[in-house]
Amino acid sequence: MLEDKNQSRTSLSELGEFKLIDHLTQHTVIHHKDTVKGIGDDCAVIGQGKTQTLVTTDLLVEGVHFDLSYMPLKHLGYKAVMVNLSDVYAMNGMAKQITVSIAVSNRFTLEALEELYAGIQLACNTYKVDLVGGDTTSSTKGLMISITAIGEVEKEKCVYRNGAGLNDLLVVSGDLGAAYLGLQVLEREKQVFQVNPNAEHELDKYTYLVERQLKPEARKDVVQLLSDLEVQPTSMIDISDGLSSEILHLCKQSKTGCQLYEDKIPLDQQVISTCEEFDMDSTTIALSGGEDYELLFTVKQEDFPKIKANPNFSIIGHMTDEPDLIQLVTRGGQKVDVIAQGWNAIG
Amino acid sequence: MLEDKNQSRTSLSELGEFKLIDHLTQHTVIHHKDTVKGIGDDCAVIGQGKTQTLVTTDLLVEGVHFDLSYMPLKHLGYKAVMVNLSDVYAMNGMAKQITVSIAVSNRFTLEALEELYAGIQLACNTYKVDLVGGDTTSSTKGLMISITAIGEVEKEKCVYRNGAGLNDLLVVSGDLGAAYLGLQVLEREKQVFQVNPNAEHELDKYTYLVERQLKPEARKDVVQLLSDLEVQPTSMIDISDGLSSEILHLCKQSKTGCQLYEDKIPLDQQVISTCEEFDMDSTTIALSGGEDYELLFTVKQEDFPKIKANPNFSIIGHMTDEPDLIQLVTRGGQKVDVIAQGWNAIG
Known part of the structure; x- marks a missing residue:
């Protein structure tokens, strides 16, 4: 029968999803204009x-x-x-x-x-x-x-990931981190249930988090809203893998850097209180949690007046001329490098 | 935790793929014209x-x-x-x-x-x-x-499954049954290999069958050929599940019956000889084997001259006015009902 004669064996976990896709599709040829x-x-x-x-x-x-x-x-x-x-x-x-x-x-x-x-x-x-x-x-x-x-x-x-320009404002819809915390709450409940199937559910405090995990809504309304506001984003991506990973995509493809302000990252009150309860850092959760399905986009500075007062949007940073360098300005005023996390591991 | 409160439990194997899809999608609403x-x-x-x-x-x-x-x-x-x-x-x-x-x-x-x-x-x-x-x-x-x-x-x-009319000719490209027989040959080799990993391969006699199973070609050339011949099929489907199943789809959607001639079904010489060797009926294999990825289509009678001498095509029957009744006229001249087989079972 057919045997694998290939002696070279590279484990998929050595690569990670994005590098794997890049590697496998590197020889792709486009035939149609x-x-x-x-x-x-x-x-x-x-x-x-x-x-x-x-x-x-x-x-x-x-x-x-x-x-x-x-x-x-x-x-x-x-x-x-x-x-x-x-x-x-x-x-x-x-x-x-x-x-x-x-x-x-x-x-x-x-x-x-x-x-x-x-x-x-x-x-x-x-x-x-x-x-x-x-x-x-x-x-x-x-x-x-x-x-x-x-x-x-x-x-x-049509908005691509590669259109962000120097000094463009970085904007996110909704709030971040809730879906990931919802998953933590559900995982904890599952463990409680496994030990004691008759235990009372304790989900009332976490309704928003659980809903964001179990029944997320895609932001069709944001596309309509941007159209109504006559704002054409210069780049856009959805937040599936966490804020830091998505910012890195925008920066890499737009050949820009980004300065991000910790105190501007939108967090729901349940995210803040649950992070305290679980002894987690809410900024880390927002940066790396994922599954928020919010839209992250950049707009020109001149669109600032159209965006600033809108309760659906938070301006969380701006694009810089240092490619791929994402810096978080902390509440204490320090600048720290942000590294992508939260991708979907293989293996 | 969340429990399945639903007491009714219907096994998927009771339905089969097509009925399952019909059932699950019965409430589908189309919103866009x-x-x-x-x-x-x-x-x-x-x-x-x-x-x-x-x-x-x-x-x-x-x-x-x-x-x-x-x-x-x-x-x-x-x-x-x-x-x-x-x-x-x-x-x-x-x-x-x-x-x-x-x-x-x-x-x-x-x-x-x-x-x-x-x-x-x-x-x-x-x-x-x-x-x-x-x-x-x-x-x-x-x-x-x-x-x-x-x-x-x-x-x-654009050709749909539902356009076949009374007396339209039923035409198939290429030949049928080889992919299924290729699978049988490979399965037999696998069993031999499991008993004796050093046994010689005996695939030389079956190269066409094995190739049809392992490296089928979709019939892009037939679409081009029909265009060149200026033949517009009235209905068309590809043969993935076997000839009988596909004819039934055309008949059901076109609200016609079909009369099919056993001696017209195109078979490769390797299919005939391997059926003899395996003591299988070649007509049954062509009707139910599947994975041939040939195109099955109907044309108006007036297109007969354009199709008849083409080595890529076999005219194997014609459509009748008895809905869903597919009759095979055997080599002996008998008429037998054909029942769909060869769908992809769930369960």
């Missing part, structure tokens, strides 16, 4: 006309991305759609269609899949997205969901 | 303009769709792309972009993934398709590949 943007942004961008097509895809694996002991299947379906729509909004576009593929082991019943699809369909109806296809198959273990979202954007409105 | 075709054809069709966008997606799971003990990773990558391109060609369109998502366990090395991507890139370069995105993550078990293909078709050339 209407492939405007391939790998390397929140979406691929297709089409030479006035309106462009956006394509993004995400894969969620049980035991890696979700734990069904505290993630209800309906919420999982909803969240799996949000993860993809968020990438379309991060291009300043509107999501219009999705395909959903699932692989399930025979542990799952029809009723379980009905719950999953109820969440998918709730997301589709709420965000006005059409479910247009997919694939359904068996798996040898667990549940896997692969969703592809198709969106649309006017060519002149 | 440019979603021309959603679930239910080889691709979704998007766009109101002269040129439409095609979208299709397939999920391949180790242990369900492929066995790495005889499927080299490079071939797997190539085949995973073919499976998707075939769906685009089945709409009479041209594939232009793909996204590739993979989930891998830590059993896989970087060198293994390089092999997989070498196959994906060979397919992309051969078929002039751009790799534009994807997702890479860890899995708790095995390898899974989810590919989405994006294509393009002129609105007036």
Whole structure:
């Protein structure tokens, strides 16, 4: 039979996700001129006309991305759609269609899949997205969901990661860190439950955090709001892996640095109080937590008046001319280097 | 914690893939008028303009769709792309972009993934398709590949499953059954190898069959050929699950029946001789084998002269006015009902 004659064996954990993708796709050739943007942004961008097509895809694996002991299947379906729509909004576009593929082991019943699809369909109806296809198959273990979202954007409105300029303001929607803390709360509850299945739930104090983890909302409203305010961001990305990782992407692709102000990072009161309770540093959580699905973008200085008083936005820093150097100005006035964390480890 | 309060438990194996998809997507609402075709054809069709966008997606799971003990990773990558391109060609369109998502366990090395991507890139370069995105993550078990293909078709050339009319001729490209027999040959070799790892390979007699299983080619050339011949099929589908299953799809959606002639079904000489050796019925293999990735289509009677002498095509039957009734006229002149088989069981 066929044997692996290759003696060189490099473990995937030596690389990490981004370097792995870079390595595997380094020989990619683009054949069509209407492939405007391939790998390397929140979406691929297709089409030479006035309106462009956006394509993004995400894969969620049980035991890696979700734990069904505290993630209800309906919420999982909803969240799996949000993860993809968020990438379309991060291009300043509107999501219009999705395909959903699932692989399930025979542990799952029809009723379980009905719950999953109820969440998918709730997301589709709420965000006005059409479910247009997919694939359904068996798996040898667990549940896997692969969703592809198709969106649309006017060519002149499309925002990439690489457009930030010197002194542009760095802006984030909503607040940060809650989804990660929600996960910590749920993990703790799971451990309590395993020791004592009759223990009372203690989730009341953490409703916002748990909701941000189990039922995140993609920021379609922010795309609409930016349009209404007549603000065209110079670069944009969604926060899936944590603020520091996303800033690094913007800086790397825009060839800028960034100065970030600790006291400007938006935190919900539950994030602050829960960080105290868990003895965690709230800035670290916001920088590295991930799964917030907020939009992080840069705008020209001249747009400051349109952004500054808006309760949906926080101006947290500005772009500098030192490529890839992200410095956090702490509450005490010190400058510290920020290093990317929070990527999705392989292995 | 969250518990499953649902007492009703229906096993997925009670349904089968097509009924499962129908059931789960029965409440699907279409919000956008440019979603021309959603679930239910080889691709979704998007766009109101002269040129439409095609979208299709397939999920391949180790242990369900492929066995790495005889499927080299490079071939797997190539085949995973073919499976998707075939769906685009089945709409009479041209594939232009793909996204590739993979989930891998830590059993896989970087060198293994390089092999997989070498196959994906060979397919992309051969078929002039751009790799534009994807997702890479860890899995708790095995390898899974989810590919989405994006294509393009002129609105007036787009072919659906539901356009076959009374007396239209049923045509298939290439020959049938070889991929399934290739799998049987490889499975037998695997068993021999497990008993005696030093046994000589006996694959020389089966090169065509093994190639059809391990390195299928999607029929981009047929789409071009139909265009050159100025033949516009009235309905079309690709043969992934076996001839009988695909004919049933065309008949069901076109509300026709079909009369199929056993002696017209195209079989390679290796298929005939291997069926004899394995004591299998070659017609059954062609009807139910699957994975041929040939195109099955119907044309108007008036196109008969354009099709009849072409070595790429076999006219194997015609459509009738008895909905869903597929009858095989045997070599002996008997008529027997054909029942769909060969779908991808869940459970």
